[in-house]
Amino acid sequence: DAKTTQPTSMDCAEGRAANLPCNHSTISGNEYVYWYRQIHSQGPQYIIHGLKNNETNEMASLIITEDRKSSTLILPHATLRDTAVYYCIVRVSDSARQLTFGSGTQLTVLP
Amino acid sequence: GAVVSQHPSRVICKSGTSVKIECRSLDFQATTMFWYRQFPKQSLMLMATSNEGSKATYEQGVEKDKFLINHASLTLSTLTVTSAHPEDSSFYICSARGGGDGNQPQHFGDGTRLSIL
Numbered sequence: 001d002a003k004t005t006q007p008t009s010m011d012c013a014e015g016r017a018a019n020l021p022c023n024h025s026t027i028s029g030n031e032y033v034y035w036y037r038q039i040h041s042q043g044p045q046y047i048i049h050g051l052k053n054n055e056t057n058e059m060a061s062l063i064i065t066e067d068r069k070s071s072t073l074i075l076p077h078a079t080l081r082d083t084a085v086y087y088c089i090v091r092v093s094d095s096a097r098q099l100t101f102g103s104g105t106q107l108t109v110l111p
Numbered sequence: 112g113a114v115v116s117q118h119p120s121r122v123i124c125k126s127g128t129s130v131k132i133e134c135r136s137l138d139f140q141a142t143t144m145f146w147y148r149q150f151p152k153q154s155l156m157l158m159a160t161s162n163e164g165s166k167a168t169y170e171q172g173v174e175k176d177k178f179l180i181n182h183a184s185l186t187l188s189t190l191t192v193t194s195a196h197p198e199d200s201s202f203y204i205c206s207a208r209g210g211g212d213g214n215q216p217q218h219f220g221d222g223t224r225l226s227i228l
Binding site for chain 2: 101104
Protein backbone atom coordinates (compact mmCIF):
# COMPACT_ATOMS: atom_id res chain seq x y z
CA ASP A 1 0.00 0.00 0.00
CA ALA A 2 1.19 3.53 -0.76
CA LYS A 3 2.91 5.55 1.96
CA THR A 4 1.31 8.75 3.22
CA THR A 5 2.83 11.91 4.66
CA GLN A 6 1.00 14.12 7.14
CA PRO A 7 2.05 17.05 9.31
CA THR A 8 2.84 15.99 12.85
CA SER A 9 0.51 18.49 14.46
CA MET A 10 -1.94 21.28 13.74
CA ASP A 11 -4.01 23.70 15.76
CA CYS A 12 -7.44 25.03 14.86
CA ALA A 13 -9.72 27.54 16.53
CA GLU A 14 -13.05 26.24 17.74
CA GLY A 15 -15.81 26.93 15.22
CA ARG A 16 -13.42 27.33 12.32
CA ALA A 17 -12.80 24.82 9.55
CA ALA A 18 -9.96 22.39 10.11
CA ASN A 19 -8.13 21.42 6.93
CA LEU A 20 -5.86 18.41 7.32
CA PRO A 21 -3.55 17.67 4.40
CA CYS A 22 -2.16 14.32 3.30
CA ASN A 23 0.35 13.51 0.59
CA HIS A 24 0.20 10.13 -1.13
CA SER A 25 2.26 10.72 -4.25
CA THR A 26 2.83 7.01 -4.93
CA ILE A 27 -0.85 6.06 -4.80
CA SER A 28 -1.90 3.58 -7.45
CA GLY A 29 -5.13 3.44 -9.40
CA ASN A 30 -6.89 0.88 -7.25
CA GLU A 31 -6.03 2.42 -3.88
CA TYR A 32 -8.62 4.24 -1.84
CA VAL A 33 -7.90 7.09 0.58
CA TYR A 34 -9.29 6.50 4.08
CA TRP A 35 -9.39 8.86 7.02
CA TYR A 36 -9.70 7.76 10.62
CA ARG A 37 -9.25 9.58 13.88
CA GLN A 38 -8.29 8.40 17.33
CA ILE A 39 -9.35 10.27 20.40
CA HIS A 40 -7.11 9.62 23.37
CA SER A 41 -7.49 6.09 24.83
CA GLN A 42 -10.16 5.06 22.34
CA GLY A 43 -10.18 2.91 19.22
CA PRO A 44 -9.90 4.61 15.83
CA GLN A 45 -13.10 6.03 14.39
CA TYR A 46 -13.85 5.86 10.68
CA ILE A 47 -14.46 9.28 9.14
CA ILE A 48 -14.62 9.03 5.37
CA HIS A 49 -13.03 7.43 2.33
CA GLY A 50 -12.85 7.98 -1.41
CA LEU A 51 -11.23 6.87 -4.62
CA LYS A 52 -11.06 9.94 -6.87
CA ASN A 53 -14.22 11.97 -6.43
CA ASN A 54 -14.69 14.38 -3.56
CA GLU A 55 -16.81 12.93 -0.80
CA THR A 56 -18.92 14.44 1.96
CA ASN A 57 -20.74 12.93 4.91
CA GLU A 58 -22.11 14.15 8.20
CA MET A 59 -18.65 14.28 9.76
CA ALA A 60 -16.37 15.72 7.11
CA SER A 61 -15.51 16.37 3.50
CA LEU A 62 -12.70 14.71 1.58
CA ILE A 63 -11.10 16.59 -1.27
CA ILE A 64 -8.83 14.52 -3.55
CA THR A 65 -6.69 16.29 -6.12
CA GLU A 66 -7.18 15.41 -9.75
CA ASP A 67 -3.85 13.57 -9.93
CA ARG A 68 -4.78 11.79 -6.65
CA LYS A 69 -1.38 12.52 -5.17
CA SER A 70 -2.78 14.41 -2.23
CA SER A 71 -5.98 14.94 -0.33
CA THR A 72 -7.45 17.18 2.34
CA LEU A 73 -9.85 16.27 5.10
CA ILE A 74 -12.09 19.16 6.06
CA LEU A 75 -13.95 19.42 9.34
CA PRO A 76 -16.25 22.36 8.56
CA HIS A 77 -16.83 23.63 12.11
CA ALA A 78 -14.30 22.17 14.51
CA THR A 79 -15.28 21.61 18.12
CA LEU A 80 -13.19 20.76 21.15
CA ARG A 81 -14.34 17.14 20.79
CA ASP A 82 -12.60 16.97 17.42
CA THR A 83 -9.21 17.08 19.15
CA ALA A 84 -7.62 13.78 18.13
CA VAL A 85 -4.94 12.13 16.02
CA TYR A 86 -6.09 11.98 12.41
CA TYR A 87 -4.78 9.21 10.18
CA CYS A 88 -4.73 9.29 6.39
CA ILE A 89 -4.35 5.77 4.96
CA VAL A 90 -4.31 4.44 1.43
CA ARG A 91 -5.32 0.87 0.80
CA VAL A 92 -6.14 -1.33 -2.16
CA SER A 93 -9.68 -2.51 -2.61
CA ASP A 94 -9.32 -5.92 -0.96
CA SER A 95 -11.42 -6.96 1.98
CA ALA A 96 -8.63 -9.13 3.39
CA ARG A 97 -6.12 -6.31 3.54
CA GLN A 98 -5.53 -4.48 6.79
CA LEU A 99 -5.21 -0.75 7.36
CA THR A 100 -1.63 0.30 8.04
CA PHE A 101 -1.38 3.27 10.36
CA GLY A 102 1.31 5.91 10.16
CA SER A 103 1.98 8.61 12.73
CA GLY A 104 -1.00 10.78 11.82
CA THR A 105 -1.65 14.44 12.60
CA GLN A 106 -2.42 15.56 16.14
CA LEU A 107 -5.19 18.11 15.71
CA THR A 108 -5.78 20.33 18.70
CA VAL A 109 -8.90 22.47 18.64
CA LEU A 110 -8.39 25.55 20.76
CA PRO A 111 -11.18 27.37 22.61
CA GLY B 112 -23.47 2.50 11.43
CA ALA B 113 -21.35 -0.59 11.97
CA VAL B 114 -20.50 -1.27 15.60
CA VAL B 115 -17.64 -3.31 16.98
CA SER B 116 -17.78 -4.16 20.67
CA GLN B 117 -14.64 -5.08 22.58
CA HIS B 118 -14.58 -6.51 26.08
CA PRO B 119 -13.16 -5.98 28.63
CA SER B 120 -12.12 -2.36 28.33
CA ARG B 121 -9.46 -2.67 31.01
CA VAL B 122 -7.64 -5.56 32.64
CA ILE B 123 -5.12 -5.50 35.45
CA CYS B 124 -3.61 -8.83 36.38
CA LYS B 125 -0.57 -10.55 37.74
CA SER B 126 2.34 -11.76 35.67
CA GLY B 127 1.82 -15.30 34.38
CA THR B 128 -1.94 -14.92 33.99
CA SER B 129 -3.69 -15.59 30.70
CA VAL B 130 -6.11 -12.92 29.53
CA LYS B 131 -8.87 -13.27 26.95
CA ILE B 132 -10.21 -10.31 24.99
CA GLU B 133 -13.42 -10.56 23.00
CA CYS B 134 -14.30 -8.65 19.85
CA ARG B 135 -17.82 -8.72 18.46
CA SER B 136 -19.37 -7.18 15.37
CA LEU B 137 -22.83 -6.23 16.56
CA ASP B 138 -24.74 -5.39 13.41
CA PHE B 139 -22.80 -6.98 10.59
CA GLN B 140 -21.02 -10.19 9.77
CA ALA B 141 -17.26 -9.81 9.89
CA THR B 142 -15.50 -12.13 7.50
CA THR B 143 -12.17 -10.62 8.49
CA MET B 144 -11.04 -9.34 11.86
CA PHE B 145 -7.79 -7.66 12.75
CA TRP B 146 -5.95 -7.32 16.03
CA TYR B 147 -3.73 -4.34 16.69
CA ARG B 148 -1.51 -3.30 19.56
CA GLN B 149 -0.60 0.25 20.51
CA PHE B 150 2.14 1.26 22.92
CA PRO B 151 2.14 4.73 24.54
CA LYS B 152 2.80 7.58 22.12
CA GLN B 153 3.02 5.17 19.19
CA SER B 154 0.73 4.31 16.33
CA LEU B 155 -1.29 1.13 15.95
CA MET B 156 0.67 -1.94 14.90
CA LEU B 157 -1.06 -4.88 13.30
CA MET B 158 -0.56 -8.13 15.17
CA ALA B 159 -2.65 -10.57 13.17
CA THR B 160 -5.45 -11.03 10.68
CA SER B 161 -8.11 -13.66 11.15
CA ASN B 162 -10.72 -14.99 8.80
CA GLU B 163 -13.74 -16.85 10.08
CA GLY B 164 -13.12 -20.56 10.31
CA SER B 165 -9.43 -20.49 9.46
CA LYS B 166 -6.13 -19.95 11.22
CA ALA B 167 -4.97 -16.42 11.87
CA THR B 168 -2.11 -14.88 9.93
CA TYR B 169 0.43 -13.27 12.26
CA GLU B 170 2.71 -10.36 11.48
CA GLN B 171 6.43 -10.84 11.69
CA GLY B 172 7.65 -10.77 15.26
CA VAL B 173 4.30 -11.65 16.82
CA GLU B 174 4.39 -15.00 18.63
CA LYS B 175 1.42 -17.08 17.59
CA ASP B 176 1.75 -19.35 20.62
CA LYS B 177 1.60 -16.39 22.96
CA PHE B 178 -1.21 -14.48 21.26
CA LEU B 179 -3.90 -17.05 20.49
CA ILE B 180 -6.58 -15.88 18.12
CA ASN B 181 -9.87 -17.65 17.51
CA HIS B 182 -12.43 -16.48 14.95
CA ALA B 183 -15.09 -19.11 15.45
CA SER B 184 -18.04 -17.20 14.02
CA LEU B 185 -18.79 -14.27 11.74
CA THR B 186 -19.44 -12.02 14.72
CA LEU B 187 -16.84 -13.04 17.28
CA SER B 188 -13.07 -13.15 17.49
CA THR B 189 -11.03 -13.62 20.65
CA LEU B 190 -7.43 -12.81 21.48
CA THR B 191 -5.87 -14.67 24.39
CA VAL B 192 -2.60 -13.37 25.78
CA THR B 193 -1.07 -16.45 27.38
CA SER B 194 1.25 -16.23 30.38
CA ALA B 195 1.26 -12.46 30.21
CA HIS B 196 4.30 -10.51 31.39
CA PRO B 197 4.78 -6.79 32.08
CA GLU B 198 6.16 -6.21 28.58
CA ASP B 199 2.78 -7.35 27.19
CA SER B 200 1.12 -4.36 28.86
CA SER B 201 -0.39 -2.37 26.02
CA PHE B 202 -3.59 -1.12 24.39
CA TYR B 203 -5.10 -3.92 22.29
CA ILE B 204 -7.62 -2.96 19.62
CA CYS B 205 -9.69 -5.16 17.36
CA SER B 206 -11.17 -4.24 14.03
CA ALA B 207 -13.66 -5.86 11.74
CA ARG B 208 -14.79 -5.56 8.17
CA GLY B 209 -17.75 -7.17 6.52
CA GLY B 210 -17.61 -9.02 3.25
CA GLY B 211 -18.79 -7.80 -0.11
CA ASP B 212 -17.27 -4.68 -1.59
CA GLY B 213 -13.57 -4.61 -0.72
CA ASN B 214 -13.50 -0.87 -0.18
CA GLN B 215 -15.78 -1.00 2.83
CA PRO B 216 -14.15 0.59 5.87
CA GLN B 217 -12.81 -1.26 8.85
CA HIS B 218 -14.56 -0.50 12.11
CA PHE B 219 -12.74 -0.57 15.41
CA GLY B 220 -13.57 -1.52 18.95
CA ASP B 221 -12.81 0.84 21.81
CA GLY B 222 -9.74 -1.13 22.82
CA THR B 223 -8.61 -3.08 25.88
CA ARG B 224 -5.98 -1.60 28.13
CA LEU B 225 -3.98 -4.47 29.54
CA SER B 226 -1.74 -3.87 32.54
CA ILE B 227 0.42 -6.73 33.81
CA LEU B 228 1.87 -6.27 37.27
